[in-house]
Amino acid sequence: MSLIIGMSILLGCQFLGEVLSLALSLPIPGPVIGMLILLVGLVIRGSVPASLRSMGEGLLKYLTLLFVPAGVGLIEHVGLIQQEFWILLITLVLSAAVTLWVTSQVMQRLAHRSGTSQEEDA
Amino acid sequence: MSPLPLGQVWVYLAASPLLHLFATLIAFVIASRINRWAGGTPLLHPVILSIALLIAFLLLTHTDYPTYFAGAQFLHFLLGPATVALAIPLFDQRERVRRLLWPVFAGTLAGVATAVVSAVGISLVLGADHATVLSLAPKSVTSPIAMGIAEKIGGIPSLTAGLVLLTGVIGCIIGPWVLRLGRITDPAIRGFSMGLAAHGFGTAYCFSTYGAIAGAFSGLAMGLSGLVTAFVLPPLVQLFGL
Numbered sequence: 001m002s003l004i005i006g007m008s009i010l011l012g013c014q015f016l017g018e019v020l021s022l023a024l025s026l027p028i029p030g031p032v033i034g035m036l037i038l039l040v041g042l043v044i045r046g047s048v049p050a051s052l053r054s055m056g057e058g059l060l061k062y063l064t065l066l067f068v069p070a071g072v073g074l075i076e077h078v079g080l081i082q083q084e085f086w087i088l089l090i091t092l093v094l095s096a097a098v099t100l101w102v103t104s105q106v107m108q109r110l111a112h113r114s115g116t117s118q119e120e121d122a
Numbered sequence: 123m124s125p126l127p128l129g130q131v132w133v134y135l136a137a138s139p140l141l142h143l144f145a146t147l148i149a150f151v152i153a154s155r156i157n158r159w160a161g162g163t164p165l166l167h168p169v170i171l172s173i174a175l176l177i178a179f180l181l182l183t184h185t186d187y188p189t190y191f192a193g194a195q196f197l198h199f200l201l202g203p204a205t206v207a208l209a210i211p212l213f214d215q216r217e218r219v220r221r222l223l224w225p226v227f228a229g230t231l232a233g234v235a236t237a238v239v240s241a242v243g244i245s246l247v248l249g250a251d252h253a254t255v256l257s258l259a260p261k262s263v264t265s266p267i268a269m270g271i272a273e274k275i276g277g278i279p280s281l282t283a284g285l286v287l288l289t290g291v292i293g294c295i296i297g298p299w300v301l302r303l304g305r306i307t308d309p310a311i312r313g314f315s316m317g318l319a320a321h322g323f324g325t326a327y328c329f330s331t332y333g334a335i336a337g338a339f340s341g342l343a344m345g346l347s348g349l350v351t352a353f354v355l356p357p358l359v360q361l362f363g364l
Contacts, residue, residue: 010203017206027274027352029267031205035345038209048210056207059200060341064169064326065150066201067287069194070265071173074284075180076187080254081284087248091258092285095240096293096319099262100300103233103343104315108306110225 006055013038136185142193149175164294169287169323201266208325208345211338218335219342222310229311230346233318237262237347238355256359257281260351261289264321267348275359286321293320294327309336317343 017034020026026033042048048056059066074081081088135141153171160166180190191198212219219226241258250258256277260268265286272282297316306312313336316324321344329337 007203010206013206013209014202027270027356028349029205029270029352031202031266032345032348032352034202034206035209035212038206039212042209042213043216048213053210056210059204059207060211060325060329063204063322064167065147065172066197066204067169067265067290067322068146068150068172068176069191069198070269070280070283071169071287072176072180072190072194073187073280074173074287075177077278077281077284080251080281084250084254087245087250087254088258088285088288090248091241091245091250092261092289092292093296094244095237095261096289097296097300098240099233099237099319100293100297100315101304102236103229103318104301104304104306104311106232107222107225107229107311107314108304108308110228111222111308111311 002051003055003058005049005051006053009038009049009052010034010055010059013041136183136189139193139196142185142190143196144193145176145179146172146194146197149179164291164327167291167294167323170291173287205264205266205345208341211334211341212345215335215338215342218310219339225311226314226342226346229314230318230343230350233315233343234262234347234350234354237319238351238358253278254281258285259355259359261285262319262321263348263351264344267352271352271355274356287323290320290323293324297324297327298331309333310339312336313339314343316340318347321347 013034014031015034016037017032018030020033021028021030149172150168153168153175156171157163157166157168176190180187238259241261242255245255245258253276256275257272259275259277260271260282263271263286265283268282268286269279272279293316297320301312301315306315309332312332313328316328316336317340318324320327325337325340325344328340
């Protein structure tokens, strides 16, 4: 029963999120709003129900598997990818490196300044 | 009783969602085994290997993508509840998030701006096609959000989904190296940067390599950058007339 209750909570939040996204024609996808709704709910409740934790952590453990069906969709763009392969590769590598560098450096500087960075262990 | 001809069995199976759901799971199991055998290198990421195996399978059996997706959509559907479930690690780390509120805020804005501007700028300089540039713009954001954004701004949603995946894998390959070079040791900052640049892949990587704190911050970055990008990108594209 516990997994069913956990899944119901997740789907219920997602459903509320989808409804809000449609009703207010927000540019944010329903699941993201659902995540915020669940977070608010957990903060109000003050703890995570065991049923929700086992279902949620199970899903997050296999998160990468869930990307596979969409990824196979690359098969529909073989021509375009062949044509622009190097542009795509160089853009993705450089952009990821710069994004990681900027984000981590900005946070590092600010965390040090406000003295909130205590962890030095990995 | 005469046995069913093999061809007829195949036609029956290929038309039911069962076959391609099964194929997806088996491909992932095989890919994970190969990855473990190769010492867990992100170069042979289980997801990329699975996708390659499945594409080979579809080409060999002359199956089109919509037929495959009819079965695989059951897994794809779970992306929604999995995204909602990211609230759990966030809740667990709420105290830490509160203490790092200002760095988190600034990191999100700086990271999202860098991700979008660098992707659009570099691909424009290299002479990419218009639709490719627009499909690249949301590539740092987790796929359900990125596909929605691509559709809004005139990119190709399914191409964006693929680019999002590649971004995730590339982020896992170069991320640890960039963080070492930048002397980033705080697990919260490591996680946040990985989640911002490499969404769900970065998050999965952080949970398995840097631990629960990094994983939670990575999930936070994934959610926040998704929110910010979804709000900011469509009007920006209009403004610059891309």
